Amino acid sequence: MTARSIQPLALLLVGLLYWQLVSQFSGAKEPWDAEGYWRIWYPGSLVISALSGFLLGRRGWLAGVIVTFAQLPVMWVNTGSGGLLMVGATILCILAVPAVAVSMIGGRLARSRTGGGKTDGAV
Template sequence: MTRHGIGRGAALSLVCGLAYWGLASWMIGGGEPWDAGTYWTLWYPGALLLSLALGLAFPARAWLWGLLVLLAQIPVVAVVAGVEPLILAGLLYALVLAVPAAAASALGGWWRRRRR
């Protein structure tokens, strides 16, 4: 994949991530996505599936797409709750949660490259 394709993958991952977490925040009534009661049963598994799908769509450097999807929570939280000192803890939290998402998108990319 060319640099152009990687840029598209990154841009689409960010747009999808921002839209996804924005929707999550809106659906829970405007709160932070990770504070939702359905975060672990609906929103986080959905983000893993989104990461997998992005890895399938853009197989080169696919691990990045899951990372970007999960890190897109941070700007959503900043808009919803404002930038507070705890945003750094949220960033660390999102980075930890991004590890399985990066693995999911990497798996999607690996599977797509293998099927060619």
């Protein structure tokens, strides 16, 4: 495996861990049902997305998608059913838009700091 493929996988693990901890700390089976989701947890995921976007460089926009969609397997495992999984995926598409924006900005900042040469993030 190359660093190029390990970075998104590592970020997926971070996202899964983050959303599982949100569920455990809040007692909610689905992260977006957690108290403080809009005040604490979702903004926290945007910070993770922005920082990860900076580290991923040119592929920074992926960070927002990965961190946001990491909620889906957490919801599936915690609820034990997939009846509304497609509805959840649709909502996550909407929630991913701001996350993609901030992670893309993070990636562009990384490239501008290195004169445009930062393409694949830190190894």
